[in-house]
Amino acid sequence: MMQLYNSATRKKEEFQTHTPGHVEMYTCGPTVYHFAHIGNLRSYIMEDVLEKSLRYTGYDVNRVMNITDVGHLTSDADEGEDKMLKGAKRENKTVMDIAKFYTDAFFSDCEKLNIKTPDVVQPATGLIDDFIHMVEGLIEKGFAYFAGGNVYFDTSKLNRYYVFNDHNEEDLAVGVREGVEEDTNKRNKNDFVLWFTKSKFEDQALKWDSPWGVGYPGWHIECSGISLKYNGEYLDLHCGGIDNAFPHHTNEIAQTESFVGHEWCKQWFHVHHLNTNSGKMSKSKGEFLTVSLLEEKGYDPLVYRMFCLQSHYRKGLVFSWENMDNAVGTFNKLIGRIANLKPGDDVDQAVFDELKAKFVAALENDLNTAQAMTAVYDVLKAKTTDATKLALLADYDYVLSLNLLEKAEAKRQENAKAATAKTEGGYTIVGEGDPAIDALVMQRYEAKKAKNFAEADRIRDELKAQGIEIVDVAGGAQWKKI
Ligand SMILES: [Zn+2]
Numbered sequence: 001m002m003q004l005y006n007s008a009t010r011k012k013e014e015f016q017t018h019t020p021g022h023v024e025m026y027t028c029g030p031t032v033y034h035f036a037h038i039g040n041l042r043s044y045i046m047e048d049v050l051e052k053s054l055r056y057t058g059y060d061v062n063r064v065m066n067i068t069d070v071g072h073l074t075s076d077a078d079e080g081e082d083k084m085l086k087g088a089k090r091e092n093k094t095v096m097d098i099a100k101f102y103t104d105a106f107f108s109d110c111e112k113l114n115i116k117t118p119d120v121v122q123p124a125t126g127l128i129d130d131f132i133h134m135v136e137g138l139i140e141k142g143f144a145y146f147a148g149g150n151v152y153f154d155t156s157k158l159n160r161y162y163v164f165n166d167h168n169e170e171d172l173a174v175g176v177r178e179g180v181e182e183d184t185n186k187r188n189k190n191d192f193v194l195w196f197t198k199s200k201f202e203d204q205a206l207k208w209d210s211p212w213g214v215g216y217p218g219w220h221i222e223c224s225g226i227s228l229k230y231n232g233e234y235l236d237l238h239c240g241g242i243d244n245a246f247p248h249h250t251n252e253i254a255q256t257e258s259f260v261g262h263e264w265c266k267q268w269f270h271v272h273h274l275n276t277n278s279g280k281m282s283k284s285k286g287e288f289l290t291v292s293l294l295e296e297k298g299y300d301p302l303v304y305r306m307f308c309l310q311s312h313y314r315k316g317l318v319f320s321w322e323n324m325d326n327a328v329g330t331f332n333k334l335i336g337r338i339a340n341l342k343p344g345d346d347v348d349q350a351v352f353d354e355l356k357a358k359f360v361a362a363l364e365n366d367l368n369t370a371q372a373m374t375a376v377y378d379v380l381k382a383k384t385t386d387a388t389k390l391a392l393l394a395d396y397d398y399v400l401s402l403n404l405l406e407k408a409e410a411k412r413q414e415n416a417k418a419a420t421a422k423t424e425g426g427y428t429i430v431g432e433g434d435p436a437i438d439a440l441v442m443q444r445y446e447a448k449k450a451k452n453f454a455e456a457d458r459i460r461d462e463l464k465a466q467g468i469e470i471v472d473v474a475g476g477a478q479w480k481k482i
Contacts, residue, residue: 006267017236018236025239030068036106044115047271050269065121070084112295124217143258149212164268356396437479
C-alpha cells in the first residue's frame with residue numbers, strides 16, 4: 001500500500017481514496033506571468049512521479065490542474081501587484097498575450113522534463129461564472145461578507161482556521177505581511193478576498209460583471225472552484241509546492257469545506273524548496289534558472305529530472321552547477337551500463353517480480369525516489385539475463401521517465417559507429433561505417449603525407465559535396481554526415 005506523508009496530519013499515513021482504486025488529484029498550476037523557475041519545476045517533476053507511481057501501482061487517476069492567468073498578487077495574500085499585469089507591463093503586451101506565451105512555455109518545459117500533462121488543465125479566466133456561484137454560496141451560508149467593494153471570507157466563522165500546524169500565530173502575522181498597508185475592510189486579520197471590485201491597481205486588465213460589481217476573483221477561489229468542477233466534492237490528493245501551504249491551501253480548505261459542508265481533501269502533498277548554497281532560490285537574485293538556461297549551458301533537461309529524483313521531495317535540494325556536473329557523470333555512466341546489456345534472451349519472470357517488488361516498495365515508502373534509483377542499480381547488479389534487466393528498466397522508466405532505454409539505444413549506436421574505427425599504418429579513422437568514405441579519407445591522408453595538398457583539398461571538397469564533414473584529430477580523423 002502507498003504510504004505518504006500528509007501535511008494535514010504531519011504523519012506518514014496509508015493513502016486512502018474516497019472511491020477504492022480511483023484517485024481524484026489536484027495540482028496547483030503555474031501563474032503564467034514569467035518562465036517557470038527550475039525550483040518550481042521540481043514540484044511538477046515530483047508530482048508527476050507521484051501520479052505515475054499511483055497509476056503504476058494500479059490506481060486510476062483523474063488529475064486536474066489550474067493555470068493562474070488572473071488574480072494572483074505578488075504577495076500571495078491580498079496585497080501587492082497583480083502578477084499578470086506586472087508581466088504585461090514589463091513586456092508591453094496584453095495580459096492574455098502574456099498568459100498564452102507563458103502557458104505554452106510552461107508546457108514546453110514540462111515536455112522536455114517528461115512531465116505528463118494533467119487530464120484536465122483549466123485556465124482560471126475560463127471559469128469565472130463558477131467562482132461567482134461559489135462566492136454567492138459562501139455569502140448565503142454566512143461565511144463571506146461584502147465590505148468596501150470587495151467580498152471577503154470571514155475566518156471567524158470557522159471552527160478552526162486550518163493552517164497545516166507548521167504555522168503558528170506568529171507565522172500568520174508574517175503571512176499577512178509586514179510593511180503592507182492593512183486592509184481596513186477586513187473584520188479579522190486572516191480574512192481574505194474572494195472577489196475584488198476595488199484594489200490598489202485600477203488598471204486591472206481583466207474584469208467581469210458580478211453581483212458585487214465589475215471585478216475579478218481572488219487567487220484562492222480559483223483552485224477551489226476548478227477542483228470542485230472537475231474532481232467533485234471529495235478530493236483525494238492535493239499537491240503543490242510547500243510555499244503554497246499558507247495562505248493558499250489554508251484558504252482553499254476554509255472556503256471549500258464551508259461551501260460543501262463536509263471534509264474536502266484528506267491528503268496534502270507538498271514538495272520542498274530547491275535551494276542554492278547561499279539560501280533559498282529567488283527570481284530576483286542572480287541568474288534566473290530556467291530549462292532554457294540548462295539547455296544553453298549544454299545540460300540535458302532529463303539530467304535535471306534525475307537530479308531531483310536522487311533526493312526526497314520533503315527535503316530541501318541544493319542546486320549548483322557542480323551538482324549538475326556530477327549528475328551528468330552519474331547519468332552518462334548509468335546509460336553506458338544499460339547500453340552494454342544485450343537484448344534477446346528470455347525474461348526470467350521470477351527474478352523480474354522479485355526485483356520489481358523492491359522498486360514498488362521504494363515508491364510506496366513516501367515516494368522515496370532515491371531508493372527507487374538504487375533499485376535501478378540493483379537491477380544492473382543482479383545475476384540474471386540481460387533481457388530481464390532490460391524488461392525491468394523499461395518497466396521502471398514508466399515512473400522515472402528518464403528515457404533510459406532510448407538513450408541507451410542511442411549510446412549503443414554511437415558505440416557501434418566507434419567500433420567501425422579503422423586503423424591503417426597508425427592512422428585511425430572513426431566514421432559511420434561506410435567503407436567507401438573511409439577509403440576516401442585514407443586517400444586524403446596519403447595525399448597529405450605526400451605533400452600533395454591540392455589533391456587532399458580536392459578530396460575534402462568531394463566529401464563535403466557528399467555531405468561529409470572531416471575533423472582531423474590526433475593520430476587520425478573522424479567523419480560524420482552533416
Ligand atoms: Zn492552488
